[in-house]
Each structure stands twice: as structure tokens, then as C-alpha cells.
Amino acid sequence: MTVRTRFAPSPTGYLHIGGARTALFSWAYARKNKGQFILRIEDTDVARSTPEAVKAILDGMSWLGLDWDEGPFYQMQRIDRYKQVIQKLIDEDKAYYCYCSKEELDDLRERQMRLGLKPRYDGRWRPEKGKTLPAPPSGIDPVVRFKNPDSGFVVWDDLVKGQISISNEELDDLIIARSDGTPTYNFCVVVDDWEMGITHVIRGDDHVNNTPRQINMLKALDAEIPFYAHLSMILGSDGQKLSKRHGAVSVMQYDDDGYLPEALLNYLARLGWSHGDEEVFDMEKFSHWFDFNSITSSAAQFNLDKLNWLNAHYIKHADLSLLVSKISKRLTSLNVDLAQGPDLLKVIELYRERSNTLKALAESIIYFYQLPDIDLELAGKHMTEDVLPILRSFTVKLNDVEWKIEAIHDLIQQTVSDNGLKFPKIAMPLRIMLTGGAQSPSVDAVMVLLGKSEVLSRINSFLDKIKNNLNK
RNA sequence: GUCCCCAUCGUCUAGAGGCCUAGGACACCUCCCUUUCACGGAGGCGACCGGGGUUCGAAUCCCCGUGGGGACGCCA
Numbered sequence: 001m002t003v004r005t006r007f008a009p010s011p012t013g014y015l016h017i018g019g020a021r022t023a024l025f026s027w028a029y030a031r032k033n034k035g036q037f038i039l040r041i042e043d044t045d046v047a048r049s050t051p052e053a054v055k056a057i058l059d060g061m062s063w064l065g066l067d068w069d070e071g072p073f074y075q076m077q078r079i080d081r082y083k084q085v086i087q088k089l090i091d092e093d094k095a096y097y098c099y100c101s102k103e104e105l106d107d108l109r110e111r112q113m114r115l116g117l118k119p120r121y122d123g124r125w126r127p128e129k130g131k132t133l134p135a136p137p138s139g140i141d142p143v144v145r146f147k148n149p150d151s152g153f154v155v156w157d158d159l160v161k162g163q164i165s166i167s168n169e170e171l172d173d174l175i176i177a178r179s180d181g182t183p184t185y186n187f188c189v190v191v192d193d194w195e196m197g198i199t200h201v202i203r204g205d206d207h208v209n210n211t212p213r214q215i216n217m218l219k220a221l222d223a224e225i226p227f228y229a230h231l232s233m234i235l236g237s238d239g240q241k242l243s244k245r246h247g248a249v250s251v252m253q254y255d256d257d258g259y260l261p262e263a264l265l266n267y268l269a270r271l272g273w274s275h276g277d278e279e280v281f282d283m284e285k286f287s288h289w290f291d292f293n294s295i296t297s298s299a300a301q302f303n304l305d306k307l308n309w310l311n312a313h314y315i316k317h318a319d320l321s322l323l324v325s326k327i328s329k330r331l332t333s334l335n336v337d338l339a340q341g342p343d344l345l346k347v348i349e350l351y352r353e354r355s356n357t358l359k360a361l362a363e364s365i366i367y368f369y370q371l372p373d374i375d376l377e378l379a380g381k382h383m384t385e386d387v388l389p390i391l392r393s394f395t396v397k398l399n400d401v402e403w404k405i406e407a408i409h410d411l412i413q414q415t416v417s418d419n420g421l422k423f424p425k426i427a428m429p430l431r432i433m434l435t436g437g438a439q440s441p442s443v444d445a446v447m448v449l450l451g452k453s454e455v456l457s458r459i460n461s462f463l464d465k466i467k468n469n470l471n472k
Numbered sequence: 473g474u475c476c477c478c479a480u481c482g483u484c485u486a487g488a489g490g491c492c493u494a495g496g497a498c499a500c501c502u503c504c505c506u507u508u509c510a511c512g513g514a515g516g517c518g519a520c521c522g523g524g525g526u527u528c529g530a531a532u533c534c535c536c537g538u539g540g541g542g543a544c545g546c547c548a
Binding site for chain 1: 473474475476477478479483484485486488490495496497499506507508509510511512516540541542543544545546547548
């Protein structure tokens with residue numbers, strides 16, 4: 001049997017973390033088994049589906065590098081086929097027209113809730129032996145309902161949750177075609193999973209309750225029942241459900257925020273799945289290791305700290321040229337002119353280990369290309385009266401030094417020794433004048449990158465400013 | 473309300489009856505490295521939801537409770 005999995009998002013919003021993980025697991029299982037991964041857009045909710053959302057989903061998938069073998073299929077383009085199958089079910093007495101109005105149904109539900117019952121359709125239009133149906137009211141377009149078995153159990157071995165059994169008495173006759181004739185989700189899924197030959201349905205566990213209905217319809221169509229794997233949800237970092245209002249952001253937002261797709265993928269893979277103590281691995285390894293036995297059946301909380309840690313790791317190990325291209329895009333969009341400073345590649349090489357995100361990395365190196373705002377309070381703390389003269393004479397000597405890390409380092413070292421000081425006594429003021437702040441890589445390395453004339457110009461202009469202030 | 477699912481450090485997880493004095497990772501703390509901040513290295517803090525069974529033995533199996541989540545749409 002060739003494994004065929006699918007990812008079937010509805011285009012009512014962007015691709016978020018939960019969807020991305022579902023897609024990732026489906027993709028991985030297909031890859032592991034040399035099967036096919038199919039992308040299907042479930043756009044039968046005409047009112048809420050948008051082309052923008054379709055694009056957002058496709059963008060998200062390709063940013064993550066989750067490539068599909070077939071599709072994207074659009075359900076709206078298969079409407080005729082669904083209608084045929086619906087007609088077939090009606091002809092075979094496996095489905096029927098129901099003339100209940102929405103108001104009637106709301107009424108029914110409300111009454112059942114009041115009685116402590118599970119709200120469900122009572123089957124008033126369901127044709128049965130010896131039962132007389134009311135006359136169809138005129139002027140009402142009926143919906144089509146599937147005739148669900150009214151006894152027995154639907155049982156399946158969920159690949160994640162184990163055996164699940166649900167009584168048919170809990171299920172009602174669900175609507176498979178709306179009054180305007182369009183088929184509904186539960187029905188389209190069944191027809192598609194069947195006709196597209198899906199062998200493993202991997203989806204969020206909010207679909208567990210749909211599964212028995214779908215199995216019943218599959219049986220009615222004499223179709224093979226696929227395996228089901230229901231993934232537990234991903235909760236927000238506060239343990240609350242993710243929703244549009246609450247923390248469910250597009251995967252593309254992670255791109256904007258400076259995360260590498262391989263970091264997000266690695267993080268997501270590890271959320272609800274494990275392979276012993278493995279924490280850091282690429283998708284080749286993941287698709288090799290992936291299996292349903294190692295999926296956790298409980299919900300997982302999203303944790304940004306760990307994503308940050310992974311992202312830092314991937315930044316540290318990324319191709320320098322890739323980082324250069326990503327960082328230069330960011331800096332350019334911040335109106336930073338890269339021609340005004342050192343080779344970006346050299347800067348990134350020195351700074352890549354210091355940031356969790358590309359965004360932070362880009363922002364941390366801006367002062368190579370434009371003058372930094374100097375933290376004056378901090379400067380005051382380090383540039384005390386006693387070090388100013390030493391700094392001045394150091395600057396003069398700097399003019400003649402060979403512009404290499406060691407030579408600069410030696411000069412600083414010699415200056416502090418001559419004056420009975422410790423290294424930071426000179427290094428800190430230099431750092432502040434050159435970068436604006438108190439944190440940077442080794443100051444000699446920063447100086448080499450900045451270049452001699454820029455270094456001297458920044459130091460001198462700051463020292464002059466101090467002098468002028470003192471004279472005032 | 474009814475049905476379904478879930479339950480190990482703060483978080484992600486390992487754990488398939490003895491290997492568990494419960495392992496790893498993130499976060500946190502301490503120390504080392506050091507030119508500040510990071511990186512890196514070495515340590516540390518920290519958990520089996522509760523109660524009953526089953527068993528010579530239970531984090532692991534069963535039952536009940538509790539807590540969390542999901543579903544109950546002419547949404548997907």
C-alpha cells in the first residue's frame with residue numbers, strides 16, 4: 001500500500017502554528033514511507049473563504065518548505081462530483097431531504113439543552129418504514145441529510161489516541177448539502193479522502209467527533225476506511241487555547257520576527273512528538289524518525305524560549321551567505337545604507353552567536369553603518385576624569401598602529417599597564433564611543449571592522465564634545 | 473448539560489511492571505572562561521493530580537474522583 005496523506009486547510013485565515021504542525025506531520029509521514037502528500041483547499045464555506053487566505057496558506061507552506069506531490073485541489077471545483085454522490089445516496093435511500101427551517105432547529109436544540117440532552121436532529125423528516133412524513137412545505141429549499149445508522153457503535157483504532165468507540169445513538173443525521181445545494185465539509189472530506197485514495201488522515205483532534213460520522217458515510221459509499229491520527233492541540237504559552245484573538249499568529253509572522261523556517265519546523269516537530277532525547281534535528285532526520293507511536297496524546301503548550309534557543313542554534317550554523325542576504329534585506333528596509341560600513345558578511349560572522357533572531361541580529365549591527373546614539377549616562381560612568389587624558393593619548397597612538405586585532409589589543413594592553421589599570425578601563429569607554437552601548441564583541445575586533453578612519457572620527461568627535469561641555 | 477479525549481519538573485518531553493534514588497532539553501540559579509554582553513563548559517534547583525485496587529513489585533495496568541481540553545452548526 002502506498003501511503004497517501006493530505007493537509008486540508010480551509011482558507012478562512014492564514015496558516016498558523018497548529019495547522020503548520022499538522023501539515024508537517026502529514027508531510028513527514030508521506031516522506032518517510034515514500035508516499036504522496038496531497039494539498040487540498042477546503043473552500044466550501046463560500047462566505048468565509050478568501051483568495052487571500054489561500055495565498056497566505058500557500059506562502060506559509062512554501063516558506064516552511066513543505067512541498068506537496070499533488071494539488072492544491074480546490075473543493076469548489078469538485079462541486080459537481082459531490083452533487084452526483086449526494087444524488088446517489090438519495091437514490092439508494094441513504095440520504096433524504098429535510099425541510100426544517102433554521103428557526104425550527106434552533107428551537108429544537110434549545111429545548112434539548114434545557115432537558116440536559118445532547119442537542120441533535122430528531123429525524124422528523126427521516127423516511128422510515130411505516131412512518132408517514134409530513135407534506136413538504138412549499139417555498140422551502142430542503143437540505144439533504146445523511147441517514148446515519150441509529151444503533152451500534154463506530155469503533156476505530158486511532159493512531160495517536162488508541163481505540164475510540166462512539167455509539168451511533170450519539171450521532172444524528174447530519175446535513176450533507178445546504179439548502180442552496182452546496183455540499184458541506186463533512187461530506188466533501190469523505191468523498192475526497194475516498195477518491196483521492198488517502199490512506200492516513202492526520203488532523204487536529206477537534207475532528208475526533210466528526211470521525212464516526214465520516215466512517216459511517218464511507219461505509220455507505222462502500223469505500224475503504226483510512227487510518228486516522230488525531231493530533232492534540234497546541235495551546236498558547238499561557239495554557240489557553242489559541243485563537244485569532246489570542247496568540248494564533250501566521251507562520252509568516254515568524255518570518256517577519258526573524259525566525260528561520262528550520263528552527264520553527266524543528267520546534268514544531270518536538271511539540272507533541274519525540275525521539276528519545278533528540279532535540280535538534282533537520283527535516284530529513286525527522287521524516288526518517290517520524291512515527292505515530294511517539295506522538296503524545298496530550299495537549300502541548302507553546303514555549304517561545306525554546307523556539308528562541310533553537311533559532312539561535314540555527315542562526316549559529318546557517319550558511320553565512322544566506323544570513324547575509326536575509327540581514328541585508330532587513331537593514332535595507334530599515335533605511336540602513338550598507339555602503340556606509342564594513343562588509344556585512346564579516347560583521348555577521350562576528351555577531352551571529354549573539355542573537356536569538358535575525359531581527360535582533362540586524363538591529364544589533366546597525367551602528368556599523370550609521371552613528372549610534374550614545375548612552376550618556378553610561379558614558380559618564382566609564383569616562384571618568386582620570387581616564388580621559390589616558391584616552392586622549394591612546395587615541396593619538398592609535399593613529400599609528402597596525403590595523404589588526406592583535407596590534408590594537410596590544411596597544412590597549414600596554415596603555416592600561418603603563419597606567420596601572422585593568423583592560424576594561426579603556427575598553428569600556430571605547431566600546432561606548434564606538435557602539436553607543438556597553439555590550440559588544442571584543443572591542444578590538446569591533447574596531448578592526450569599523451575601520452581606522454571611522455574609529456578615529458567617532459572617538460575624536462565624542463572626546464571633543466566632552467571637552468566643549470567641560471569648557472561651558 | 474451530553475458525549476469524547478487528556479493528565480511526569482514552570483514549559484516540551486523520556487518512560488511499554490522491576491533498568492527510576494524518575495532521564496534529557498528550554499527557562500532559572502551558581503561557578504568557570506573572559507575585555508563588557510553573549511557564546512561555550514561544569515554544576516544546581518525542580519515533577520509521576522488524588523484515592524482505591526491488581527501484583528512479590530506500579531510513573532507504567534484497572535476503577536473512582538478531581539482538574540484540563542474538545543465536540544455537540546445549512547463552519548471547517
